[in-house]
Amino acid sequence: MNAVGSTPLLELRGVRCVLGGQPVLNELNLQVRRGERVAVIGPNGAGKSTLFHAISGLRPLRAGSVWLDGRRIDRLAPAQIARAGVGRSFQTPQVFAQLSVADNLRCALLARGGGNWLKRRAADTAIEQDTAGWLRALRLAEVSHLQARQIDDARLRALELGLALAGQAPLLLLDEPTAGMSREQAGQMVELTRQVCAGRTLLLIEHDLDTVFRLATRVVVLHQGRVLADGMPQEVRADPQVQAVYLGMGT
Ligand SMILES: Nc1ncnc2c1ncn2[C@@H]1O[C@H](COP(=O)(O)OP(=O)(O)O)[C@@H](O)[C@H]1O
Numbered sequence: 001m002n003a004v005g006s007t008p009l010l011e012l013r014g015v016r017c018v019l020g021g022q023p024v025l026n027e028l029n030l031q032v033r034r035g036e037r038v039a040v041i042g043p044n045g046a047g048k049s050t051l052f053h054a055i056s057g058l059r060p061l062r063a064g065s066v067w068l069d070g071r072r073i074d075r076l077a078p079a080q081i082a083r084a085g086v087g088r089s090f091q092t093p094q095v096f097a098q099l100s101v102a103d104n105l106r107c108a109l110l111a112r113g114g115g116n117w118l119k120r121r122a123a124d125t126a127i128e129q130d131t132a133g134w135l136r137a138l139r140l141a142e143v144s145h146l147q148a149r150q151i152d153d154a155r156l157r158a159l160e161l162g163l164a165l166a167g168q169a170p171l172l173l174l175d176e177p178t179a180g181m182s183r184e185q186a187g188q189m190v191e192l193t194r195q196v197c198a199g200r201t202l203l204l205i206e207h208d209l210d211t212v213f214r215l216a217t218r219v220v221v222l223h224q225g226r227v228l229a230d231g232m233p234q235e236v237r238a239d240p241q242v243q244a245v246y247l248g249m250g251t
């Protein structure tokens, strides 16, 4: 499958993570090419969030390595990995609870400029315009002045998704972006993610199979810290092993 000379944007080689004495990721190998939208699915406890933590530097590897565009990143600190081009959201939204919704977005937009403060000051007007644009796209304009801790769960998730998307990271990791949303809200998020992720590479943990099949170009099934299946959405859906795991978990 590897085109000669093309480096995957993300590659995990033999990744092993041990938590509480138990192996949570086991010799995990995964390659993601530029422009792919890969859904990671699997039962609770399969290791999906740990996979994202391992990529973003929040969990140490016991063995193996993680590569971003040919550069080894698994020994970098989380902030360095973010600057290297890995944006993410969390299963439990991580926002600045005391800041307003608009200020949260301003922070994400300011962080795009890297360390050059003067350049960012000069971009002041652009940041205000971008903030307004994001507030509209996320349907958060009417709560823009509220502190993030005052908004409901679905809006909080929309805000967190916006914080991940508003950065310029070429690789985005979204951990259950539509959890707790109504069908309608989830549908809006799928559309927004699709628009904003054009030209980016997406790794998405998602339980809702409708969302998976609407967004993903490829599906990876994790089970007990290993890749159980990896392929086109239709192939994976038809895989008897995958069906057995999903029936087993009652989803
Ligand atoms: N900090 C931790 N300490 C010990 N065990 C953990 C920790 N975090 C997760 N685990 C265990 O690792 C396994 C995988 O967890 P996780 O990656 O959160 O799964 P998923 O996101 O697929 O539901 C689970 O069995 C979970 O109990």
Ligand SMILES: [Mg+2]
Residues within 6 Å of the ligand: 048, 049, 050, 091
């Ligand atoms: Mg999880």
